[in-house]
Amino acid sequence: GQSLEQPSEVTAVEGAIVQINCTYQTSGFYGLSWYQQHDGGAPTFLSYNALDGLEETGRFSSFLSRSDSYGYLLLQELQMKDSASYFCAVRYNFNKFYFGSGTKLNVKP
């Protein structure tokens, strides 16, 4: 089976940097995605890593280590609007997906 672990909740202040970790166990691993979901909204795509290393997109960066079955999402210059749930999701066996339970990020002024 598949399993993903990520922290259930993280709190940080506006302007700070926060890292959300994700460890996974899966067979047929293809890649790791990150999605953001505001309360009552739909998940929106943030990033995808298939190879080891860091991918940067504006204030958000995502990292993957396939040998450690580990990834993280880094959010810089936190803004109040970043308060949301963040999900890591593995893509496995090419066309199957498994989402974690999500990390609720609370950004405080």
Place this chain on the structure above:
Amino acid sequence: ETGVTQSPTHLIKTRGQQVTLRCSSQSGHNTVSWYQQALGQGPQFIFQYYREEENGRGNFPPRFSGLQFPNYSSELNVNALELDDSALYLCASSLDGGGNEQFFGPGTRLTVL
């Protein structure tokens, strides 16, 4: 460019009934995936359709079935509804099978009484 749309927004059914949910994929996308999201949980993958064929399936029983049409829109059918089927049902579209980047619709909130 039209985004992913889903209908209906909300639905109330009773146990044992059948339900059909609909999804229109984003313009140009030929792949649709369906997810079930219980309150406070992450989306759970139900299945994916690519060019009108089921392309991959998660751990859901056969009473969850689907269709994809030539215009790439899709339906999710659930038979013999159970109370635990109450959830937000999300569809997501992407390009060419797989789906590194999936675009989600707003979801259908299903309540089973």
